[in-house]
Amino acid sequence: MEQSELSELIRIGLVMALFPLVLGMGLLYMWRERKLQHEERRLMIEKGLTPPPAPVQWPQVKQRENELRFEERRLMIEKGLLKPDDYGGEKRRRDGLHGGVLWFCLGLGLGITYYLLPETSGGRGFFALASPALAMFGLACVINYGLSRTRL
Numbered sequence: 036m037e038q039s040e041l042s043e044l045i046r047i048g049l050v051m052a053l054f055p056l057v058l059g060m061g062l063l064y065m066w067r068e069r070k071l072q073h074e075e076r077r078l079m080i081e082k083g084l085t086p087p088p089a090p091v092q093w094p095q096v097k098q099r100e101n102e103l104r105f106e107e108r109r110l111m112i113e114k115g116l117l118k119p120d121d122y123g124g125e126k127r128r129r130d131g132l133h134g135g136v137l138w139f140c141l142g143l144g145l146g147i148t149y150y151l152l153p154e155t156s157g158g159r160g161f162f163a164l165a166s167p168a169l170a171m172f173g174l175a176c177v178i179n180y181g182l183s184r185t186r187l
Contacts, residue, residue: 135176142170
């Protein structure tokens, strides 16, 4: 082997050895930080103190948004500003149109990819099955959007 090939192999070996080490250290740090947060909250509860709210992470943010939205809806119903079942219909319709167009375009993109791939490619079967399924799902969402307009 030549000197350049040997140095390239050493470089690749170092990267392959350091990547799991760095990844493991990052995971260990996150696990330790989480454990310390739980321990701090447990000690505060044992002492009778009210702990601060838990750190916000994505599922909790979405859950809190839903709680606030439903609380707002409940207050508006109590005040008589809206009927119980006329909340959010138009938003759901718009979401259906948005999702339908997105899935339809994704199906078309996969179909174009199917035709651009060479016939010897191994992933062609996936594109042949996925593209019409996604395009039809998107088309169904768009049709549902059009039909639901008269009901709202």
